[in-house]
Amino acid sequence: MLIKMAIRNVFRHKRRTFITVFTMAVGLMFFIFFDSLFVGIDNMLAETLVKYTDSAITIYSLEYDQNKKAFPLNKNIKDVDKIKEIAKTFPEVEDVASRTQFLGEIAYFGKSKYIIGTIINPEEDARVFEIKNSIKQGQYISDSDNEVMVGSYLAKELGINVGETITIIARTKYETHNAVDFVVSGLINSPSPAINEAGVFITYRGAERLLNLEGNITAMHIKVKWNKGESIPSFSKKVEKISQSLQEKLPDYKVYSFISIFGDFLLLMKQKRGTSFVIIFLMLIIAGVGIVNTILMAVYERIKEIGVLLAMGLKPKEIRRLFLTEGAIIGVIGGIAGMLLGFLANLWLIYSGYNLEAVFGGSVSGAELGMPVWGTIYGEWNIAAYIISFCFAFFTALISAYIPARYASKLEVTNCLRFV
Secondary structure (H helix, E strand, O other): OOOHHHHHOOOOHHHHHHHHHHHHHHHHHHHHHHHHHHHHHHHHHHHHHHHHHOOOEEEEEEEHHHOOHHOOOOOOOOOOHHHHHHHHHOOOOEEEEEEEEEEEEEOOOEEEEEEEEEEOOOOHEEEEEEEHEEEEEEEEOOOOOEEEEEEEEHHHHHHHOOOOOEHHHHHOOOOOOEEEEEEEEEEEEOOHHHHHHHHEEHHHHHHHHHHOOOOOOEEEEEEEEEEEEEEEEHHHHHHHHHHHHEEEEEEOOEEEEHHHHHHHHHHHHHHHHHHHHHHHHHHHHHHHHHHHHHHHHHHHHHHHHHHHHHHOOOOOHHHHHHHHHHHHHHHHHHHHHHHHHHHHHHHHHHHHHHHHHHHHHOOOOOHHHHHHHHHHHHHOOHHHHHHHHHHHHHHHHHHEEEEEEEEOOOOOOOHHHHOO
């Protein structure tokens, strides 16, 4: 009987109930949407590190590792062939690529900008990284000594087009300055803002002209098989196991898994996620206040009805239970509505994605937005988010309904009947 009465009372004032349920549902929708978005960013960030910038495992010499932020060209890896041979003994390792990075400046018709240059063997690098699949204009670099690939945002900022000649200024291996002209073969538009905004790629043959490199390799990048559908935790565990084993076999070198870099970015994203969830939490608090208001108004409007129920033999605890049931019903409706709206929003995010470049029209860079990734972000299904949102809605409604329910249960019959 109490449940039937509670259902009837909830829908007695449809507009008031709708506003309360709608506020709660929107808050839950945003919770589900942002949870999916941030999980998608985490996955995209891991893929960007593994497939574009750092690979699953990176190896440096101990001397280079101590000062790697300065990109020293003379702290090279001496056992390149040995490292490749050891790495390929692991069944999960697919290939190994050599890279050397340097700091420099790019100049074009009076404009210039600082860059982080990457020296590669084109064919080898294409087997480990996916830069080749991110060429926006032009073509992937050939193994020549005068070609260069430039990040798309960097090219746009300086007005560089494919086929044009740019000048790269850098400090050589012997600490002297040098400037060499290169022809732009392609523009890169990758998920990495760092590459798009300050990335320049040349070959080891080109590096001989610019840096007097003498074949020095400062980093070895190892590609580990990432099975389709394999989760980040599962892949991370596999990579960590291989990197630890490599470190034991290569005591004269420093071995890093992508997790050590990913962890720093993950901490940053957790801070951003926390800020967003605080806003969503405040929306749900507002919804809770709305429930208090809805139930309390129902109590005041039905004081005489409460008096009649008490006179008919209903106990105070049953009156309290009646109003708590009404709050619970609002919570269930709000929770289901929130999950449904969240499902629809998540469906769009998973299959269409959130294209940052299209939203901001190329007028803002990823670095300016503080984003560690760029391009189209796709969401991820997370059943736990739906369960949490429904439980939160239900218990928030129940707790919010307790105050007016307790007030109603303490009303005296005589005071109630005065309103008759």
